[in-house]
Amino acid sequence: MSEIPTDFFDPLQGHFLSVLDFSSNYIRALRPFVFSNLTRTRLLDLSNNRIEKIEPEFFENMQDIRVLKLIANNIKHINPNNSSWKIGLTELDLSGNCLTKISQFTFLGLQNLTFLDMQSNIDLTILERTSFMGLKQIETIDLSQCNIANFDLVTPSLKSLFLIDNPTLFHMTFYPFESLQSLVHLNLRKTRLETVRLSLLVANISLFDGLVSLTTLDLSENSIGSIYVWAGYLSFKPLSALQKLSLEDCQISFLNPLAFEALTFLRVLKLRGNKIKQLPIDILNIFGQMTYIDLHNNRLTYLDINLFLNNSRLTTLLLSENKLTRLNQSTFKLIGPSHTSVDLSRNPLECNCELSWLLTWISGPFVLINKKKTICSPASLEPLREKPLFDFDSKTLCSYNIALYTLTSLAIMFFVVIVLLIFHYRWQLRYKLFLLKLAAVGYNEMRDARDHNDYEFDMNVIFYDDDEEWARERLLPTLEERLPQFERNVFGDEDLVPGMHYLDAIDYVVSRSYKTVILLSRAAVRDRWFMLKLRTAMDHVSDTQTEFVVAVFIEDIPDDEIPFLARLYLSDGRPYLYWTEDVRGQEYFFDELTKYLTINLRTNDLIPNE
Template identity: 50%
Template sequence: MSFQSLHRREPDSAKTSLTMDMDKSYHGCDQNLDLKKAYCSNKGLKTVPQNLSGDTKVLDLSYNIITKLLNSSFKVYPLINSLDISFNDIRVIESAAFYPLKGLMNLSLFYNQRIVLPATSVFMMSSQLSFLDLTETNLTSLPNDTLKWSPHLDTVILFRNRLSSINVSSCGMHANIVIMTSNQLKHLTAEYFTFVCHTDILDLRDNPIQSVDPDVIASLHVRFLNLGACRLSDEVLANIILGISKSDIEGVTIQQGSVGAFPEGFFDPLNPFLSFFPPAIFRQLSVLQELNLEYCAITNLHPLVFSGLESLQKLSLEGNNIQHIHDDALSGLGQINSINFKGNQIEYLGELMFSNKWKVTNLSLADNKLTHLNRRTFKPIFSSISLLDISMNPIDCNCDLKWLIDWINKPIRTLIDKDKTICSSESLERFREKPLLDVDPNELCIINGLLFLIPLASIGLVVISVLLYHYRWQLRYKLFLLKLAAVGYKEMRDARDHNEYEFDVNIIFYDDDEEWIREQLRPALEERLPQFQRNVCGDDDLVLGMHYLDSVDYVVSHSYKTIIVLSRAAVQDRWFILKFRTAMDHVSDTLTEFVVVVFLEDIPDDEMPFLARLYLNDGRPYIHWTEDMRGQEYFWDELTKTLTINLRTNDLIPNE
């Protein structure tokens, strides 16, 4: 069958009319011929423009008034791999509209509220499709073969539609995540729900589920299943658990409401199953690895509630009303490594709560009512904990907390939300409303102890001793500077140059900052460092054929220099922070300062991510962009100098 034969035959009059419509559409788009990108957003377009560059790979048609995607709409752009048609008014998609786009990888139809998909084969030629967004398209049905033709499909978003049934019995993909949140799915039964795709995460939250067939749950080929947000009945919950027990599902989230969605105690009289879980309710889920019971209005935990969860690694009970945890409640969780009790009403922890929990690495007790923390309670997890969150608790800071402060100050430990971990008003006077990490119990506790043991004549000596101890690190720092001034310091340079690497410069930035990269950074590099020809600029230049994070890791490790561009928008993006972490990890592994951070703007302290704080605290190289012309000249000179050499890391020189 020829390509032309796949198009629906139009009457000559209709064909002429459509051609005239397209000819009249002057696009007025912005094109980057080097990057093969066309930006047609918010141009008032009624049809797909036909006079763009034929080798366009990225086409943005968002925020227009396009109503139809014809079989001929993209025929002149066969190389498109990323297409954004969000926020239009598309009502008709002809069956072969996307056939010319055989290399299409990313497609967004977000917020086209009158779409009707063709009954079949709409993505038949899209074998490279990896991202499909159909959010808020008002879909009432999903053609059976929608996910059949794209074996590389990674993410499918069907958020906020009107789907009341799913019949996907043919699937050619193994997706990372499929989101069906906020639809009208009422019955997870064989008649209304068939989904054969293999996927890591299937998100069915915020659907008014009224009945569940355990065999349907058992037939799902998913690793993690998310349910809830709309209230689930006891029978539905029981059938979900029974279905999971028959499956290979590793993690499940059962959420009985989002934050602030229901008043306190709303579920208590309606659903005793949730407010008090019966013992061994999860006994059949011996292979389950992750269990989230967030915002379920749970008030009590039976000592045997988690018995049988032999493989469980992550447990989250965030946002409930738990006041007390029995010592034996976690006793059967031998493989547990992450526990989250954030946002409950816990007032104290038993001494045996973490007995035999040698593998716990992440623990959150934030936003509870803890006033005292017993050393014996935490002793079993002293050596394993790496991430701890005890913020937003009314902690009574006194001399008895010296062990806690010493423990969380260990280098292998990270305290989450340090600024919100403060001493309560009931603490010793000098500690009140003070961040816990700023408290030095020795400063007051030792004095208070000695006041009862030594005569008043020796108080002055004790005060001097305490001050010297308190400022010992500052004194050592001054002595180090004195030694540095006398002896001098020789920079240790990496002997390798940029020609020994696969790439010269790798630039990591957030999409919103691409204009600055294009208009400022790239022209400056071409002018000042013409010898740097093998540059990687953002995600578009990553190595094809590799997993996204693997490709990021590969480029970072094979680049002579990596520039990380920080802005307020960038630090809010999870994927950007993951790439930042990858670069920092390679600095630690290679002991080479090959990373330089560029701050495009001032970032408030409360928005500065932990990774950026850690980078600055370690004295790593960074430069701040300015709008001042003289300041910009200094900026480019400093950046050019930094990019031409790689120094070896030297952590012996402390920061002021």
């Protein structure tokens, strides 16, 4: 099609046409009011055409439209007459066009817009300070693969900003983010960012001034080189809330011990593909919340004994493709919970008796990634040279210490006896300990002072797709009857925030809900994405110290099928319920569930778990 006649949609007036796709045609221009009869349309796709100009009057009277896709057209001008948009768009995609400038009137009237994609507009070089001021609810803007040289925005509601592959971005602007205090996610990958610029050193300022709410920052594929505490251009001091930092492929060869001193809440640190030869002893000690460290493809030759001294929550450590020859057991024994995943592949490891401890740890606290690529170096014991680490049989190649093994065996036997005795009398001991604690410190039920009106959402129900029928027929009607005050509810993935990354949307809803109900079934616990949702909820329980999550077992799950996360939840004594087909049991079930949903208790470990 090369054009759309003005009366083309007259027969559809008043009809429930929800989605209209005119993509991949030859439309060069649109007529005013051409879509005025499509009052019920929610998504309009005009991508891959040859449209050169967009006016608000083209979409006049489209009351229900929420998503407008104009990808890969020849659009040079949007709203050149400075008219006001009169539609309730929430998502607008203008990627792959020929835009050159965005004025303060371009999006005038689009107050409900939350997602704006303008990537791959290579002629877009200038953004005025007022370019997006009319977008009162905008949360995500993608300006990747443009050539923006002047950047100074004022968008108080903005949460996510993508500026990937903007090679001229920092040639003129020194501190472009000072007005974006609500920004949560910032991606500056491939922006030719450099470590030091004299003007910033003299002014003693940071590129990230103002980003007090930022949790995710991606600086990968920039020529950073080294990070010094005096390099104001890359000072992370303003980023006190940062949780994820990516510095991949940045040619970093040196890290000052205090380079990340302000990032006390950092959980994910990615330093993959750099030139780091040695990590300062104290550089990771401030990261008490760290769970993921990626040091793949660097030049590390040595890991200090106290390097992971404060990383008790670390679950993933990637050390592949470095130059590590020896590993100290004392270095790794400080790493956090059991089943920590570690990648040591493609390192020139010297497999000798000093390394025999690693084989024991691999089958215990460690889970070794890329086992087949973890090869012993030529400097290893002769039978192990160029062989996989798992070919190392320490019993055969290393001599025994009879005295040590005898004492160890006796200690183990003594320990087993003690454990058996404790297990045999466990209920009596727990009861006595409970009475002792109750007599010494007492017990007060601690409730969270906030109620459901203090949260963005009243209730969030998380379930597996196959369990949706049970949830809608059994759970939802009863909760609506018993809890009429809960009006702002999120029911499954359909009610998540549109336009947001899936996991970020899950995290957003969980953290802003008064109560979260998780429906557990045999199919659900085998689904990886569902377990990621459960992990997200558990992390927030741990962070907030509030029991706002209720687990509901809608069917009996055998013990051997219950995953580690569900076992961890139950072992912490968190609230949970079992669904039963008995009528009286169902009445008790909903009474208990209603009670759990109307209060939030603070976590209290004084009462022993059953």
